[in-house]
Every structure is written in C-alpha cells, then in structure tokens.
Amino acid sequence: MSEHHHKETFVTKYIFSQDHKMISKQFLVTGIIMGVIGVFMSMLFRLQIAWPERSFSIIEAFLGHHQTDGVMDPDMYLALVTIHGTIMVFFVLTAGLSGTFSNLLIPLQIGARDMASGFMNMISYWLFFISSVVMVISLFVEAGPASAGWTIYPPLSALPQAIPGSGLGMTLWLVSMAIFVASSLIGSLNYIVTILNLRTKGMKMTRLPLTMWAFFITAIIGVVSFPVLLSAALLLIFDRSFGTSFYLSDIFISGEVLHYQGGSPVLFEHLFWFLGHPEVYIVLLPALGITSEVIATNSRKPIFGYRAMVGSIMAIAFLSTIVWGHHMFISGMNPFLGSVFTFTTLLIAIPSAVKAFNYITTLWKGNLQMNPAMLFSIGLVSTFITGGLTGIVLGDSALDINVHDTYFVVAHFHLVMGVSAIYGMYAGIYHWFPKMYGRMMDKTLGYWHFWITAIAAYGVFFPMHFIGLAGLPRRYYSNTAFPLFEDLADVNIVITLFAILGGLAQIIFLINFFLSIYRGKKATQNPWNSTTLEWTTPVEAIHGNWPGKIPSVERWAYDYSKPGYEEDFVPQNVPLKEGEEES
C-alpha cells in the first residue's frame, strides 16, 4: 500500500487531509474549542441566575453592549442559554463526539485502510468547520445571536419584533445548522458504507466491537432524522424571509396584525423533535459504545451480554424515532397522541435498563484497572442511571404536565445526555489518545479531572431536580419576580458554585490534553492490553494504517481473561486454538 503514497505537503497533511485519523483530530480540536465557548457561556448565565442583581466585571468584559454595568440584559441571557444548548448538543456532542471517534475508530477497528470515501470525509469536516465559524460569527451580530431557545420554536424565532435575536442572529443560526446537517449526513453515510463494505476478512457483523455497533446505528439514526431538521429549518427560513405561513397564523405584535394565516407552530414542534429526540441518542449511543469498550478492557472481562447489548442499541434506536411527541404533551396536540407517546417513551426504559445492568455485571468479579478512561466510564453509568430514572417521570404524560419546562427537565437531560455523553467523550479521549498522538496523557491530572468533574456534576444537577419540583421554570432571566421562589435562591447559588468548580476542572483537562500532545510519555503499541484491531497498528500512525497486510479477524472482540490463555487478553487477530469455542 505505502508505495502508492504521494509526498504529503503541509496543506494535504494537516488541512485538507483525507486521512481519517487526521480528520478525527480536526473534529476533536474544533469540538474542544466549541466546547470551551459553550461551557464558558454557561458560567456567565449561571452567575446571573445565582446573583440576579449583582454586577460582574467578567460579564462587563465579555458581553459588550449586551450588558449594563456588568449586569447582562434579559435578551442576552436568553441568547446565552440558546447558544450554549446549540453548541453543546450539536457542535460538541454530535460532531465533536461522533465525528472524532467514528472517524478515528471505524477504519481502525474493522480493519480498513481508510474510510470508504476520504474525499467525502474531508468535505464533512470542512462543512462542520464552516458551520462552526458561522455560529461563532452569529455571536457578534449587533442585535445579538439567536435567543429563542435551542429548540427555536416559532413564532418567537420567526419574528424580530418578538425578540431582537430573531433578526440576523437567527438567520445565521439557521444557515449554520443547515450546513451542519449537510456535514452530518455526509459523515454518517460514509460511516454506514464503510462499516458495511470495508470490514477485513473474518470481521463478521457479530464480531464487531460494540463501539462499531453504536457508531453504525447512530449513523443510521442520523441519516433518518437529520434531513427532517433541515426541512424544518428551510420552512422557517421561508416563513421568515419569503412571507409563507407554514408555522405562523393570527399574529398581532407591535400594534399591528401580521398577514400570516393558517400555519401552526405545532407543525414545527413535530418536525423539530422528529430530529430532536433521536438526536439525544445520536449523542448518547456513541458514548455508550465507547463505555462498553473501555469498561470491558479495564475490567479485564468480556462485556456482559454482547448480543443483548447490540439488541438494546437497536431497540433504543428504533424506539427513539417514535417518541418525539413526549416533548409536546402540553403543546396542544390531541391528548390521545400523548397517550401513544407515553407508551412508546416508557418502553425505552427497558433496553436502557438492560444496558445499565449489563455494565454493572461486567464490573462484577472483574479486575478493575482504574485508568482515567475507566473512571469516566463508571461515572457515565452512574449519571446515565440517575438521569434515565427521572425520564420515567417526564415520559409519563400525566406527570409531565407539572414538571414540563421546569428545572427538573434541565437536570434530567443534562445528566442523561449532557454529562453522560461528555463522560463518554472524555473516556474515549483518555483511552484512544495514544492512538491519536502516539503519546500518553498524564494519569494523575486525569484523576484530578475526573474527581472534581464528578463531584461538580452531581453538585450542579442533582439539587437542580428539586428546584424544578418546587415549580421553578427554566429560561427565567431572574427568579426575583416571584416571592414563591425566594427560598430557592440559596440552592441556585450552590449550583452556580459547583458549576464554576466543574468549569474550572476542565482547564486541567485542556492543559493535560495539549501538553501531552507534545510532551506526553511515548505510548507503547497496546498500552491498555486491549483486544481490538486498532492496537495492532504501529504507534507512529501511517497513512493506510497497517504497514503490511491488514490482519484478519479470528474471534470476537472481548476475549479478556479467557481460560486457557497465559495473558489476560487475546487480540481479535489471534486464531482460535484447536477445540476452542468462540464466545
């Protein structure tokens, strides 16, 4: 293979690279930069929630004309929560997570030289990059960035008269997301095609590591649901710019009646959540896939119930496309539909429970190696359970009535998809960093990063459930307008302090990550004694991945501590012994 290689210039190697490993690093670094922006925004609005009237020089320094004497304007508060949500969900946890690890691991774990189409892969990254740039530019628009919530429900998102952020800021948001969808689709198609067609000899679908299953199914959900977001956004652009009435009807604002007639915002909600809910699993499934791999490797045990795990991923993926209505129980849609969506929603708890129990059983009687990646994976299982269980409250339409759009919801989804997916992403970074950069990240800093983050995450999101149960609505600029909520102020201060602590802990990670790229200890070929194919490639990554022939696969990915072997792991390319049974 290597004889075909052209000489790489700086531009083809680092910028317009078609090598999946370089593209994965590009996704990761872009995702980290967007993550820093997104998390920093949450620090700013948490300050406002905890100390509504207080002036902060940091707010004065960063928010320009969107603040008065260090107190942010209400419109800017809404803009910050909107962009925080958008960036974290799409740019960090979709592109940053899936983009990074699908690109890095798919060819390496299935035994392929590269993605099916390196060119499309490159396009996918550069579209993501452009969409990130447009999103960041939208922050500097005179009237402020999009501020109708990350769900951008019209009419609020359609009418600049209703909120200033719905002017140019929202236009840029929509443009950015349209480009993002294109990037995501191109990427996903590539992942699907690669997994289906480029598996090495012996890599049957039933021998795929669970990461591969997770990325494969995630890509399928993405292809099914992302186009719907694009059409929702297009129709919104039509309503905003060309005077159509898809979502708008009977509106009186700023003293005049608008011409719109016959549309319905509920249509937008349907279209948005048809992507929006599967999106939760687009974010979560890759994190769960990474966790499966990391937990099995570091428990020195096979993942428990491989088939059930694959089945659960499929069941979750299927169900995720028919539950979107649980975001709309009180939207005014027919209550009968609410019943149907309650039913399908609560069914998701079953495959989720199977996954959680299987992780726990994998730990049982293991020989747990407490690497930073392992700590984050255990943390993920914990937050996934905590956040998942409150989903049983929210998925039940009757209970949703009273907690809908309160902080209970905020706590729920941050734990189950936000924190869990971030943990999965960190686990992946700590675990595969040696494969990306040929060096190891510092273990001790990793430990500090995990423990402070774990404490801060529960410190922020666990008490948050209870202020939600006390009736506190989300997206309130200030809670001082209601004496009813005055006794929640202390809890909000505690939450903000924990949030700042958690935010600062990420600096440890950033230092560790960027220093280790240049200064980390040189990695060995298979530092975690793992069984999967990526650890058979040389430490110094090469174009085409393997210097000689691609190894063929002889067994499943989880032969850890298999009886009859000296070592506690048997790589996938080691042939079965005579009379040995494959698990």
Add this chain to the structure above:
Amino acid sequence: MLALFYIFIAVAVGLGIWQLNRLSSYKQVILNNDKGEPVNAIAKSEENPVATEKDNDIHGKFFLIFLIGFYLLMTYCLFFMNDIMLPESASIEGENDDNLFLITFILIGVVQFATQFLLFYFSFKYRGINNRKALFYADSHKLELIWTTIPTIVLTALIGYGLYTWNDVMDLSDSENPLVIEVYAQQFNWQARYAGADNTLGRGNVRNIKGINTIGIDMTDANSADDIPVRELHLPKGRKIVFKFRSQDVLHSAYMPHFRAQMNCVPGMVTEFGFTPKFTTQEMRVQEETVRKVNGINKLRKAKGEDPYEFEYLLLCNKICGASHYNMQMKIVVEEEADFYSWLKQQKTITELVN
C-alpha cells in the same frame, strides 16, 4: 448547606494549588533527567502512564467514598428539601397526579439507591489489587431475562396508572356544566375572559383587536355581548373550570403549578385544560405545607428587610417568550362560589366597556 460548600471550595482550591505546584515541578523533569540531559516528557520518568495496583486501590476506595457522599446528597435532597416543595395539589384532578408522582418517585428512588450501590460497590470491591484474576463471564440468559422482564412488568403498571390519570385530566367531554374561561397570553402579560350569562365564549381573533377590545373579541358574534374581560383570575371552589387558551403573538405556556396544570398557548389555535379547585386561597394559606413554605420565605425576606409575603395562587408563563418572560404572571384567587359571583357581577362586560 452554603457553609459546607464554602469549606468544600476551600479544600478544592487548596488541592488545586497543590496540583499546580506539581505541574510546575514537571518543568524540572522536562528540562533535565537524572543524568542532567534534557528529556521530553511531562510525566516523571518512573511514573507508569497506565493504572498501577496502587492507583486501582486508591480510586476503588474513592468510589466507595463517592457513593457515601452521593447517598448523603440524595438523602438531603429527598428528605430535607421538603420545606421548599409545592404544597399538595389544590385541584381535585391533581390528586391522582400527586399519587402517581409519589409511587413513581418511590420506585425510581429504590432503583436509584440499589443500582448506584451495586455500581460503586463493585468498583470498590473488584478494584485490581493483589493480582486479582477476572472471571470470564460473557453471558447469562437467565439474568438478562430477569432484568428485561421485571422492568417490563413494573413499567406496564406505571403506564397503566399514568394513562388513566392522563385521560382523567385531559378528557373534558364528560364534565357537567363547567365554567368556561378564556386565558389570553401576550408579551408579557395575561388576560382572561369569562363567558358571561350564556357560559359560551364569543369568537375571538387578533384581527378584531381595537382600542379597549385588547383580546380581539368578535363583537358580531351574539355570544360575545355578555363576555367579561378581566386582568385577575377568580375561580369558584368546587366547580369544574374549562380553560380555553389563546395567544396573540408567540408561544406561551399557562403554568399553574399549585393546581398541577399547564397548557401551551398557541397563536392561531385554541388549546384547553380543565380542573376543579379544591381549596380557596384562604384555606390554602392555613394549610400546613403552605405555612411551612411561607414561613421559610418570610424568614429570608425579614433578613433582607422586606415585607412579609402572603400566599397567592399564580399563573406563570413557562414557555420562552422574550425579554420579560421571567416576569409574566397573573394572580389567581380561588373563593367560595357565592363570593366568586359577587366579584364577577362587579366586572364590566365587553359591551359595557366598548360603549
């Protein structure tokens, strides 16, 4: 709780500084190794980048400590934050909701305590020390059958009760002689309209908004004449109320937390919700849980030198609607039916207002 947190922060900051010191000690390592040659590594050269038995031991134990801390946090939130929770449902329909909530919470609470215990205890117990050998245990259909079946059964029961409650709340077709009230949302305040003597609301559309007719009542509709627009919501105790919601500009959500009631207000369509108030405002004020919550609030207000707060039912906006979303509210007064009607009689009908 706050004091505890400050201590915690102090400890964390201290540890952080210590760690930063450690970072700077790497500098030495980066510059020179034992032989005085420059080395290119941030880790001390003898440090193993992969977890050692010592690491496994320490972090396994940390997971046990973390579990205990997490249990304390959960216990505190579940049992000691009760004073700030909403009092019992002030509507008859909300009772089922409260029951269902209690059942669900007990259930998920038990599962939460049990599974978190297993997770962290296993992380501690099976930490890789003393050359532990892992057990090759890849599958057990029996176990998997158990944890597929049990959640299925439990969830089926929950779904059943949930759907019963949902239908009970949402089905307004069987309510006899309900009082019909329109709740009208606009950036950033609420208005309401009573249907008057005929108990039928006249048609409404934003195109009819003119002068004092701020909610667009269609004056050509015969049912409109006796409609009564108001800015404060009064409800009679014990009578089923059917709310019709409208919005004139963007989405709003009419949230009445004490009644366990919420419905979006959607421009271009009319949405509905119904409930029967159970306690008058006066009764609610002397209700035990309310008293406890109000006392707590008033203690804080006194410390800040503010006037004491008296309990009121509220209608809040709970769907992001713009700059003053956080302050879009309307007072609700629940009173005995006689008091309600004498109040309603004092209000002017739209016909009286327009002429």
